[in-house]
Amino acid sequence: QVQLVESGGGLVQPGGSLRLSCVVSGSWINGDTMGWYRQAPGKQRELVASISSFLSTHYAESVKGRFAVSRDNAKKTVYLRMNSLKFEDTADYYCNKVSVPQFDWGRGTQVTVSS
Numbered sequence: 001q002v003q004l005v006e007s008g009g010g011l012v013q014p015g016g017s018l019r020l021s022c023v024v025s026g027s028w029i030n031g032d033t034m035g036w037y038r039q040a041p042g043k044q045r046e047l048v049a050s051i052s053s054f055l056s057t058h059y060a061e062s063v064k065g066r067f068a069v070s071r072d073n074a075k076k077t078v079y080l081r082m083n084s085l086k087f088e089d090t091a092d093y094y095c096n097k098v099s100v101p102q103f104d105w106g107r108g109t110q111v112t113v114s115s
Helices: none
Strands: 003-007 010-014 018-025 036-037 044-049 058-059 067-072 075-080 091-097 110-114
Touching: 003 091, 018 036, 018 091, 018 110, 036 067, 036 075, 044 067, 044 075, 058 067, 075 091
Parallel strands: 010 110
Antiparallel strands: 003 018, 018 075, 036 044, 036 091, 044 058, 067 075, 091 110
């Protein structure tokens, strides 16, 4: 059973930065492509960044150039560095595999961008 525990969210002003972490516990194959997702109030969950086992990264257009995803397989942790945060980045952020079947979702970490 794999568990995903996200952390690092918080309240930040526009233009600020945060670094999110996702610790994967349990049986995790380092070859999985991992993604960061977010869900804003009243909206569907969307994939904003992903990173393969070969460290190939992809980003949604809305975050390209501002967010950076990384991973440390030894620590079974995936990171999301978020810079130049905007109001529209406000959401609950989650990590998970990109491929199906996905792991059970964690509780996420809340990011609020507000002045």
